[in-house]
Structures are given as structure tokens and as C-alpha cells.
Amino acid sequence: MTTLRLPDPDAATIGRRASIIEDIARLIGRDALIADEDGRRAFETDALTAYRRLPLFVVLPRSTEDVSKVLRYCYDNSLKVIPRGAGTSLCGGALPAEDAIVLCVSKMNRVLDIDFANRYARVESGITNLAISARAAAQGFFYAPDPSSQLACTLAGNLAMNSGGAHCLKYGVTTQNVLGVRMVLIDGTIVDIGGAYLDTSGFDLLSYVVGSEGQLGVITEATVRILKSAEGARPMLIGFATPEAAGACVSGIIAQGIVPVAIEYMDKPAIEVCEAYAAAGYPLDVEALLIVEVEGSDDEIGVLLNRIAAIASAYDPKTVVISSDSDQSARIWAGRKAAFGAVGRISDYYCMDGTIPLKQLPMVLARIGEICSGYGLKVANIFHAGDGNLHPLILYNANAADEAEKAEAAGADILKLCVEVGGCLTGEHGVGIEKRDLMSVQFSPVDLAVQMRIKSVFDPRWLLNPAKVFPLDASAAYIEQADAPPRAA
Amino acid sequence: MTDLVRPAAAWELQTVLGKFAAQKVPVEIVGHGALRNAGRPCNAGVVVSTASMRGVTLYEPTELVMSVRAGTPLFEIEAELASRGQMLPFEPIDIGPTTGAPAGGLSIGGVFATNFSGSRRVATGSARDHLLGIQGVNGRAELFKSGGRVMKNVTGLDVARGMTGSWGTLAVLTEVTFKVVPLPESMLTLVYRNLPDDLAIEALTTAMGTPYEVSGAVHLPKGAAVRMHHAKLKALDQSLTLLRLENFSASIAYRKDKLTEALKVFGTPLEFGVDDTWSIWSELRQLSVMPFSNSTSLWRISTIPTKAPEIVAAIKKFMPSEAFYDWSGGLVWLEVPAAADAGAADVRRAVAVRGGHATLIRATADVRANVDVFEPMKPEVERLTRGIKAAFDPLGILNPGRQYANI
Numbered sequence: 057m058t059t060l061r062l063p064d065p066d067a068a069t070i071g072r073r074a075s076i077i078e079d080i081a082r083l084i085g086r087d088a089l090i091a092d093e094d095g096r097r098a099f100e101t102d103a104l105t106a107y108r109r110l111p112l113f114v115v116l117p118r119s120t121e122d123v124s125k126v127l128r129y130c131y132d133n134s135l136k137v138i139p140r141g142a143g144t145s146l147c148g149g150a151l152p153a154e155d156a157i158v159l160c161v162s163k164m165n166r167v168l169d170i171d172f173a174n175r176y177a178r179v180e181s182g183i184t185n186l187a188i189s190a191r192a193a194a195q196g197f198f199y200a201p202d203p204s205s206q207l208a209c210t211l212a213g214n215l216a217m218n219s220g221g222a223h224c225l226k227y228g229v230t231t232q233n234v235l236g237v238r239m240v241l242i243d244g245t246i247v248d249i250g251g252a253y254l255d256t257s258g259f260d261l262l263s264y265v266v267g268s269e270g271q272l273g274v275i276t277e278a279t280v281r282i283l284k285s286a287e288g289a290r291p292m293l294i295g296f297a298t299p300e301a302a303g304a305c306v307s308g309i310i311a312q313g314i315v316p317v318a319i320e321y322m323d324k325p326a327i328e329v330c331e332a333y334a335a336a337g338y339p340l341d342v343e344a345l346l347i348v349e350v351e352g353s354d355d356e357i358g359v360l361l362n363r364i365a366a367i368a369s370a371y372d373p374k375t376v377v378i379s380s381d382s383d384q385s386a387r388i389w390a391g392r393k394a395a396f397g398a399v400g401r402i403s404d405y406y407c408m409d410g411t412i413p414l415k416q417l418p419m420v421l422a423r424i425g426e427i428c429s430g431y432g433l434k435v436a437n438i439f440h441a442g443d444g445n446l447h448p449l450i451l452y453n454a455n456a457a458d459e460a461e462k463a464e465a466a467g468a469d470i471l472k473l474c475v476e477v478g479g480c481l482t483g484e485h486g487v488g489i490e491k492r493d494l495m496s497v498q499f500s501p502v503d504l505a506v507q508m509r510i511k512s513v514f515d516p517r518w519l520l521n522p523a524k525v526f527p528l529d530a531s532a533a534y535i536e537q538a539d540a541p542p543r544a545a
Numbered sequence: 546m547t548d549l550v551r552p553a554a555a556w557e558l559q560t561v562l563g564k565f566a567a568q569k570v571p572v573e574i575v576g577h578g579a580l581r582n583a584g585r586p587c588n589a590g591v592v593v594s595t596a597s598m599r600g601v602t603l604y605e606p607t608e609l610v611m612s613v614r615a616g617t618p619l620f621e622i623e624a625e626l627a628s629r630g631q632m633l634p635f636e637p638i639d640i641g642p643t644t645g646a647p648a649g650g651l652s653i654g655g656v657f658a659t660n661f662s663g664s665r666r667v668a669t670g671s672a673r674d675h676l677l678g679i680q681g682v683n684g685r686a687e688l689f690k691s692g693g694r695v696m697k698n699v700t701g702l703d704v705a706r707g708m709t710g711s712w713g714t715l716a717v718l719t720e721v722t723f724k725v726v727p728l729p730e731s732m733l734t735l736v737y738r739n740l741p742d743d744l745a746i747e748a749l750t751t752a753m754g755t756p757y758e759v760s761g762a763v764h765l766p767k768g769a770a771v772r773m774h775h776a777k778l779k780a781l782d783q784s785l786t787l788l789r790l791e792n793f794s795a796s797i798a799y800r801k802d803k804l805t806e807a808l809k810v811f812g813t814p815l816e817f818g819v820d821d822t823w824s825i826w827s828e829l830r831q832l833s834v835m836p837f838s839n840s841t842s843l844w845r846i847s848t849i850p851t852k853a854p855e856i857v858a859a860i861k862k863f864m865p866s867e868a869f870y871d872w873s874g875g876l877v878w879l880e881v882p883a884a885a886d887a888g889a890a891d892v893r894r895a896v897a898v899r900g901g902h903a904t905l906i907r908a909t910a911d912v913r914a915n916v917d918v919f920e921p922m923k924p925e926v927e928r929l930t931r932g933i934k935a936a937f938d939p940l941g942i943l944n945p946g947r948q949y950a951n952i
Binding site (some may be wrong): 122146157171172173174175176196197217218219224225228232241245246247248249251252253254255256257258259260261263264266267268271284285286288306307308310312313314315317352353355356360361364384411412413414415434440442443446479480482483484485486487491493495498499500502503505507509510511512513514 | 589605606607609610629662666670671674675683687689691693694696697698699700701702703704705706707708709710711715726728732734745747748753754755756758768793794795796799802809818847848849851872875876900901902904912919920922923924926928930932933934935936937948949
């Protein structure tokens with residue numbers, strides 16, 4: 057999978073590598089740098105592993121002030137910077153470049169303040185997603201966004217990608233759960249945006265920052281909302297003979313005024329693979345399976361799941377299984393959460409992340425099948441049905457000639473289809489390098505210009521996370537403008 | 546008399562703004578005028594109104610999504626949603642009545658331009674949180690879009706949400722798309738009486754720290770409580786601390802018991818059913834306890850809940866004032882005597898020491914022109930704010946001075 061164009065590295069910068077290392081070592085200490093080739097190799101890619109680039113070197117700051125010193129140096133010396141958390145991006149958001157440093161915040165991972173009365177936690181951005189909830193759990197609280205990689209991924213990466221998760225139907229994604237950030241701009245300026253309050257004054261700068269994929273600055277601290285955990289949660293399984301019936305059932309549940317905490321959809325190939333892997337108890341004689349979860353007390357859960365079962369009965373379900381205990385609930389979720397790993401055991405796969413209006417689901421699934429078979433490839437589909445976020449896993453053989461390129465082409469066709477039916481290119485993974493060149497499918501030149509001008513406000517020299525998010529032909533003019541010498545301090 | 550232009554479609558608006566941009570003529574942007582008595586007065590000879598751009602363009606109840614033209618009145622949208630058993634999740638505040646404008650005049654564009662969300666925000670999020678997409682025309686007369694109509698969308702920078710809170714100074718919204726939710730099957734209000742402010746906030750934050758999904762957490766000190774229109778509550782003649790539960794009926798019965806138990810030390814609450822709950826929270830949305838008056842000014846203070854009583858007490862040392870605590874204390878509407886600076890110096894000092902930000906909502910136009918209406922910015926935030934303004938509106942023709950002098 058190497059069809060995406062990446063800019064040629066700047067030979068002069070690479071030539072200055074030794075002196076740049078010395079300069080930055082003087083600023084924040086030699087032990088904060090990884091410069092040897094073996095060490096750098098660990099940072100050469102992220103979770104989009106088809107693309108690899110060895111970075112100039114890696115910087116592991118310990119404080120906001122370290123980040124400020126490093127970025128100021130980069131600004132003054134026109135050095136490009138790849139911000140990085142745990143490197144779990146599925147879209148190449150943390151892919152290095154040979155002429156850029158990687159600035160990895162993973163050593164900044166402390167909880168600075170946790171306030172249960174006011175329901176917020178202030179943390180350093182290198183903390184993992186799950187570590188926030190773990191710290192809050194002592195008082196029965198949690199941090200709501202729950203991306204599948206939550207054990208490993210950092211809050212910094214979640215903020216950069218505006219990460220979601222299976223439970224965001226009820227709790228929202230990252231942008232609804234962060235109140236403020238401390239961010240370092242490319243010229244070293246430290247800026248506090250938002251706070252611990254439920255709204256901000258003036259322009260909503262936080263909205264531009266969350267989901268900006270490392271284009272605007274480096275977030276070093278954040279204040280996030282923590283919420284009291286529900287008394288309990290329990291899922292049910294509903295299997296259908298057709299995707300139409302499953303989609304209609306989801307609409308039926310919501311039309312009856314019930315918004316479950318999660319509604320997950322799996323198609324037959326996904327069901328089979330997950331069941332073989334996790335023995336979750338999924339029915340194998342259905343074309344579509346819904347996992348519907350509700351929260352509350354045991355009695356409340358019972359009432360709601362029975363109501364949902366009654367609604368589902370109108371759509372001719374083949375299977376209805378209400379989880380009866382925590383073991384069964386854990387197995388039901390283990391199957392779904394292991395989906396990517398389970399598919400990965402049987403094949404290489406390429407995971408897509410488009411979003412579509414729910415009512416288009418049957419048509420979109422049929423077209424995805426046609427697109428993939430047109431390339432001679434198979435596909436398994438997992439879908440956050442409540443919010444329309446679709447994850448087709450395109451199966452291919454990385455060792456077979458041109459199959460990777462075919463998977464990439466099929467993925468692009470699927471994302472174009474998502475936009476065509478009223479959806480978008482990416483629901484939670486981000487644009488990165490992967491969908492960069494597809495941005496023109498979703499956005500007009502003016503829409504893109506509006507975004508790129510904001511990039512220029514925060515990063516006037518276009519040094520942060522280069523060659524990502526914005527199509528290269530669209531951003532060329534902005535980068536050219538930015539190539540003026542740095543302004544005097 | 547200023548000129549009034551009422552484009553009926555996005556392309557008309559684009560044409561109009563193109564002409565004004567070419568002549569560098571500053572324009573004031575309004576919907577139906579509900580916000581004209583708030584914010585800094587805008588110094589523009591031309592008014593462009595979105596009032597003729599109205600109507601629902603997309604409503605998919607089973608996908609919980611609605612798109613409407615920006616000039617559509619809020620009450621029309623809420624009526625349409627109610628007809629399908631749904632509602633806006635963020636209970637927008639109508640500041641019309643408290644600023645001397647008629648109630649119900651707010652347009653949906655104004656809702657998102659101000660992001661003034663009501664009591665339910667503490668549980669389910671703000672207007673900004675539920676915004677999915679926008680279309681608008683910026684000061685360069687470019688028609689652009691951001692976001693879309695699907696719930697989950699991280700494609701490119703989140704320009705749509707970046708429009709919220711900008712008071713029409715970046716772009717004129719032509720259409721907005723947002724998430725809606727089902728109306729609750731049932732609702733209930735618990736009212737605790739006679740709690741001093743600090744204990745009341747402790748009760749409210751305790752309630753928000755339970756798993757019972759309290760969807761409104763308000764405290765009215767006696768001075769504000771006696772202004773309620775709701776006859777029974779008014780007649781109590783004491784401070785009132787209100788909690789709202791919304792859910793299916795069996796759940797409410799259960800949660801009421803659990804919540805009452807958790808808050809036992811704060812006394813035995815009165816209970817109000819669906820009809821009373823509806824009318825109580827409807828009048829709070831219109832700030833009934835902070836009625837329009839020429840002899841007072843009104844501030845809106847955002848802080849962390851446990852600091853709110855301290856802020857109010859600190860301000861009371863300098864001037865008589867009445868408070869209405871919402872969001873379990875995270876939002877305070879504070880009425881102070883009218884004065885040349887509307888009490889800005891004391892209010893801002895009290896807030897600055899304890900954390901938060903304050904916005905002057907009601908004062909005469911002279912006062913709003915001469916004091917900072919919005920929280921003064923730190924230099925690094927101001928630099929970004931000016932940069933964003935220039936990116937959208939380099940000539941400064943949209944609502945100049947509406948938020949900050951010279952921006």
C-alpha cells in the first residue's frame with residue numbers, strides 16, 4: 057500500500073541532523089532524545105503500518121516548557137514536527153517524515169487534579185485513555201469516550217482525532233467530553249484554551265483544536281469531564297435474515313423514544329470470524345446481528361431490554377438473546393471488541409471508517425460487497441448503527457502482487473460512496489495521510505480554503521504534521537506563502 | 546434609520562455580502578432581532594437579517610437529525626419536533642424577555658451563534674455539542690459548509706462548532722444541522738427548601754455525582770425564588786433547590802427514591818409531576834426570575850460549581866445582587882444594580898480570583914459599548930482570535946465590535 061504521494065525529504069535538513077540533535081539536547085537534555093537507528097525504528101510508523109518513514113530523531117519532552125523550547129527552535133529553524141501520542145492512528149496521522157522530528161508526549165502522563173464534586177480531571181496529554189477512567193473508578197466515575205485502542209492510545213491522540221468509541225451514541229465523542237486544553241503553538245507560545253467550565257467565552261477555539269490532527273499545535277494538558285458510571289449495563293443480541301430488517305429495527309427502536317447506550321451491527325462474515333475467535337454465542341444463521349446495550353439498575357435494564365425485544369419482534373428477528381448475567385455480557389462484548397484482532401488472524405485487512413445516514417445502510421452494504429468483489433476481495437462489515445459509523449474491513453493478502461493496492465482502491469471507492477449518500481469520509485479515525493487526497497470529494501475548494509486559513513493562523517509556516525489532512529495540490533499555495541523567512545522575535 | 550436587507554436564500558445572501566465587501570461596508574447581522582439588546586452594540590449602517598431564510602430542510606426522526614434554515618424561529622422548530630415526540634437536547638435559553646425583547650423571537654441561527662444552552666446542558670451537553678453541520682457565508686462572501694448530517698464526523702477541521710459563540714462575527718449561518726432526542730416519557734421535579742447557597746450547591750453537585758441522570762440542577766435563593774411565575778413555588782417564599790428527572794415512568798419512581806435517599810441530609814423534597822415540571826423549567830428557560838428592568842443589569846457567569854457561591858458572596862460585599870444558579874452552580878445569572886460600568890470591575894475581580902468567565906447580558910447600550918461585555922482575553926488567546934477573525938472576515942465587515950471593540 058504505497059500509492060499515496062509523500063513529499064521528498066529536504067536533504068539540507070537531513071544534512072544538518074547532527075547539529076540539530078546537539079541544539080535540542082542543549083535545550084531539554086540529551087536523555088529526552090532518541091537518535092539511534094534502532095530506537096527511531098520503533099517510531100517509523102503507526103497503526104497504518106503499510107507506510108513507514110524513519111524520523112530525523114525522536115524527542116520525548118517531560119513538560120510543557122520542554123515542548124515550548126523545542127517548538128520555538130523548530131519555528132526558528134524551519135524544522136518540521138510530527139506530534140505523536142502512542143502511535144495507534146489508523147490513518148497515518150503519526151506517520152513520520154525523514155526530515156522531521158517526532159515529538160512524542162507519552163512521558164507526560166500524570167493526573168494533575170481530579171475533582172469529583174465538579175466532575176473534571178486535569179491530566180497531562182500523554183496519559184492513556186483507560187488510565188483516566190482507572191483513576192476515576194475509585195469514586196465510581198469514568199471518562200466516557202472509549203475507542204477500541206483505549207488501553208494503549210493517549211488522550212493527546214484522542215484529542216487530535218476527536219476519537220469516539222462504541223458508547224458515544226449516549227455520551228458523545230472527545231469534543232463533547234473535553235473542557236479545556238493547554239497547548240503549545242509552533243512559535244513556543246503556551247496558550248490555555250477553555251478551562252474547567254461547561255462553556256467558553258468568545259470564539260470556540262477548542263472546537264478548532266479538537267480533531268485538528270496535530271495541525272494546529274501540541275496539546276500538553278487537558279481538562280476532561282468525568283461522569284458517574286451507570287449502576288449497570290447489559291446487552292442483548294438480535295439477529296436478522298436481512299440487513300434491511302436490522303436497519304429498520306434500529307430505526308424502530310429510536311422511533312419509540314429509546315436511545316440505547318450502544319447499537320452495534322455486524323454482517324455475516326464479521327459474525328463468523330468473531331464467533332470462531334471469541335465464542336461469544338453469536339447466531340451463525342443470520343445475515344445481520346445487532347448488539348444493543350442499555351444502562352441503569354437491574355430492573356431498569358430489564359424493562360428496557362424487554363421493550364426493545366418487543367419492538368424487534370415487528371421486524372421478524374431470527375434470534376433474540378437478552379444477556380442474563382455479567383459473564384454472558386462480557387462474552388457478547390468480547391466478540392465485538394475482538395473483531396479487528398479476529399479478522400487479523402485470518403487475513404490482512406484494511407479498515408475503513410466512513411459514516412452514512414442509517415437508512416442508506418442496506419444499499420451501502422450491497423454496494424460495498426459489489427465494490428470489493430469487483431477487486432476480487434472479500435469484506436466484513438462492522439457498524440456503529442446508532443450513529444451511522446461504518447467499518448468495512450477489506451480482506452487482502454499483503455504478500456500477493458498488487459492486492460494491497462486493490463484494497464486501497466476499494467477503500468477509496470467505499471469512502472466516495474459514503475460521501476455520495478450524504479455521509480462523510482471518516483467518523484472517528486481521522487484523515488491523516490490515508491484520506492488526504494479524498495478530502496476534495498467531500499469538500500469544495502472554498503470549504504478547504506476556510507480550513508487551511510485556520511491552519512495558517514495557528515501554524516503560519518506549515519511545520520506541524522506536514523503532508524497530512526489537506527490535499528497536497530490544495531495546500532501548496534499556503535505552504536509557498538509560508539516559506540517566507542521567520543519573523544523577528 | 547438603518548437599511549434592512551432580508552435575503553431569502555443563501556445565494557442571495559452571498560450576493561449581498563459580496564457587494565458590501567466590495568465597498569467595505571460593515572453590516573450588522575440579525576435573525577428576528579431577539580439578541581439586539583445583548584452583546585456589544587454593533588456600529589453598522591446596514592442590517593442583514595436571516596429572517597426570510599426559514600424552514601426545515603431535512604428531518605429524519607429515526608436518525609435523530611434535523612436541518613433548518615438559520616432564520617427559522619426556535620418555537621417553530623420545537624413545535625415540529627414535539628409533533629414527532631422529540632425535542633432539542635440543549636433547551637436553549639431565550640434571553641429576549643430579560644433584555645426587553647419579546648419572548649419567542651430567537652432564531653435557530655442565534656441559538657448557535659450565542660451557544661446559550663439551558664438547564665439540560667449540565668447532563669446532555671450544549672447547543673455546540675449537538676451541532677453537526679453548518680452552511681454559511683463568510684466576510685469574503687464565500688459560501689462554505691462544514692460538518693454534515695451524520696452523528697460522527699471527524700473529516701477535516703471542526704469549523705462548524707467553531708462558529709458557535711462567535712455572534713455572527715465570522716460568518717452568517719444560512720443552514721444548521723443538529724442532533725435531536727426523544728421527548729422523555731415522564732418527568733419529575735424535586736424541590737428542596739430553605740438551603741443557603743453553599744449547601745444548595747453541595748446538594749446539586751452531590752446529585753450530579755449519582756448515576757440517576759439528573760437533567761436539571763438549579764438553585765434559586767429566596768430573592769429569585771419569589772419571582773417565579775409558578776404559583777405554588779412562589780408562595781413558598783423561601784429559597785428553592787430544584788432537581789429534574791426525565792425517563793420512563795418506572796425508572797423515575799425508582800430514581801426518585803434513590804436520589805432522595807442520597808440527599809437525605811438536605812431535607813425532604815416536594816415533588817412535582819409532569820405538568821408542573823414542564824411549566825417550571827419552561828419559565829426558567831426564559832429567565833423569568835431575572836425579569837427585564839432598567840434599574841438592574843444582568844451578568845452570566847460560567848465557573849466551576851463549588852466556586853459559584855463564593856463568587857456571588859464576594860460580589861455581594863460590594864453591591865446588592867440576586868443570583869440564579871444553573872448547571873449545579875456551573876452557571877450563575879447575576880442581577881446587579883444598574884451602574885456606569887454595570888459592576889464590571891467587582892464582578893470581573895470576583896470571577897478572576899476563583900476561575901471562570903463573565904458576560905454582561907443586560908445593560909443600556911451605552912454601558913455595553915463602554916465596558917467589556919465578554920471576558921477580556923489573554924494576549925495569546927486574543928492573537929488567535931484576531932487571526933481567526935481575519936481568516937473569515939479580513940475586511941471586518943461582519944458585526945464589527947459585536948463581541949470585542951476593534952474585532
